[in-house]
Amino acid sequence: MLLKTVLKNHLLIVILALLAGLNACQTPTAPSGQQAGGDSLSKDSIAQNVKEVVYPLPAPFELTQMLNDIGAAYVGKNLNPVNKVEKYVTEKDKAVNLGVYGADLAYATTYNKEEDVKAYLKAVRTLIDALGVNIDYSPLFSDEVKMKANNKDTLVEIITNTFYATYSSLKEKNSPEMAVMMVSGMWIELMYIATHISKDTYNNTQIVTLIAKQKDSYEKLMNLIENYPNHQALKDLDEKLSVLKPVFAKVDQGLTVSDYNLLLSTIEKVRKGFVL
Template sequence: MKNCTNSLRVLTLAMLATVFFSCGNKQAKQAEELQAGSKEQAFQEVTTYPIPTSFEVIQMINKAGASFIIGICNPVDNVGKYMTEKAKAVNLGIYGADLAYSTTYQMKQETMNFLKVCKQLVEELNINAGFTPELALNVEKNIDNKDSLIVIFTNSYYETYRTLVQNQKESLSLLVVAGSWIEGVYITSQIALTSRDNTEFIKILANQKAPLAKLMELMTPRADVPEVKELMDMLAPIQAIYNKVEGEKLTNDQFQKLMEEITKVRNALV
C-alpha cells in the first residue's frame, strides 16, 4: 500500500512538473513572440517613410485642378554635375518629386527620363534597392496606367528609404526626404503663383508646416553631420515662416516670403 502511495505521489509530481513545464514553455514562447512583435513594430516605425511623400503632395495639386507646367522640374541634364554624396542624395529626392509630378500628369517621356536619372543616382549612392531592373520592367508594362505607376514608384521610394535606414545611412535618407519635400513645396508654390484662384494650393502649402517640423526634428540628432547641418541651416528661414502660420491659410506676405525662400533653397541645390 505504501509503495502504491509513493508511486501515486511520484506520478502526481511528474504530471504537475509536465504541466508547469508546458505552461512555462508556453509563457516563454508568448514572451518571445511579444518581444519579437515589439522589435518588429519598433523596426517598422524607424524604417517607415516619416512624412507625406511627394506623390501625396502632387496628387493633392492634381485634384485641386492644376495644369502641368513644362520646364518647372530639375532638368535631367543636371544629373552629371552632382559629385558629392550630399548632392546626389538631395537630388535623388528632388528628381523623385519630379518623377511624381510627371507620373501623376501622365507625361510619359518625362516619367521615363526622371526614372533614368533616379536609377543613376541610386546606383552611384550604392543603394541596392528601390530603382531596380524589375522596376523598369514594371514601369514599361504600366506606362499607360497612372494609378499603377504611382503605387510602383511610391513603394520604390519606401524601399529606398528603408534600405538606407537599415544600412545605418540615416543621414543620407534624411537628405533624400528633404530634397523630395523641397521640390514638392517648390512645385506647389510655382503653381500657386500662376493660378487665378490659388486658394487650394495655398492650403496645401500651409499644410506643409507639420511635415517640415517633423523633418527638422528628425535631422536635429544628426546635426553633427556637416551635410545635415548645412541643409538644416538652409531650411531654418522656411521654418521661421511656417512658425507664424496658423491653420490652413497663408497671408500674402507669408506666401511671398515662402516662395522666395523655397526657390532660393531649391535653386541652390539643383
C-alpha cells in the same frame, strides 16, 4: 483614394523593410482623421503607422495628387532637368537629387506625362546605382511599365515601394544622413513645384491652402534634420529652413503675402543649392 489603396497594398513590404533594420522602437503618430472604435486596428491604420516609421514623411504622391485634384496645371519646365544627373558627384548631391528627381517622377506620374515619366525613371535609376543602394528596382523597368508608362496605378505602387526601400537601404548601410538628405530633396522639390504652378500662385486660394497644409510635413522634416547637428550639410539646411518656423507656426490663421514670399524665397534658395 488611390494613395490609400497603395499604402494598403504595401503593408507586407513595409513591415518586412521595418524588420530588416529600421528602428522599430519609434512610436509613430496616428494619422489625423483615424476612426476610433470598431476593429481594434484596421489594415489601413496599421499600414499607415508602420509606413511612418519606415518613411518619415508623407509619400510624394499625396501632394502631387492634391495638385491634380484641384485642377492645377502641369508645368514640366519647372522640374530639374534630367541631363544634370551626371553633375552630381558627391554623396550628398547624389542623395538630395535622388529625392528631387523622385518628386519630379511623382509629379509626372500623377499627370500621366509618359515621356517625362520615362526620363525621370532613368535619372532615378542612375542615382540609385551611384549611391550603391542595394535594392531591387527592376520592377521600375519591367515590360509592364514600359508598355504602360501612363498607367498611374501601377507606377504609383512601384515608385512608392522603390523609395521606401531606398530610404531603408540608406539607413541600413550606416548612411542615415544621406537618407535624410534624400527626404529633404524630395520635400523641397515638391514645395517648389506647388509654389511655381503660376506667377500668380498666391492668388490661387486652393494652392495656398494646400501649401499651408504642409505644416506637419515641415515639422517632421525639421525634426529629422535636427537629429544630425554635427553633419555640416544638414546643419546648414537646418539654418536655412528654420526661418520658416514662424510662418508655419501661425499658418492656421492663413498665409500673408509677406509669409508667402518668405516661404517662396526660402524654397527657391535651398532648391538652387540642391540642384546646382
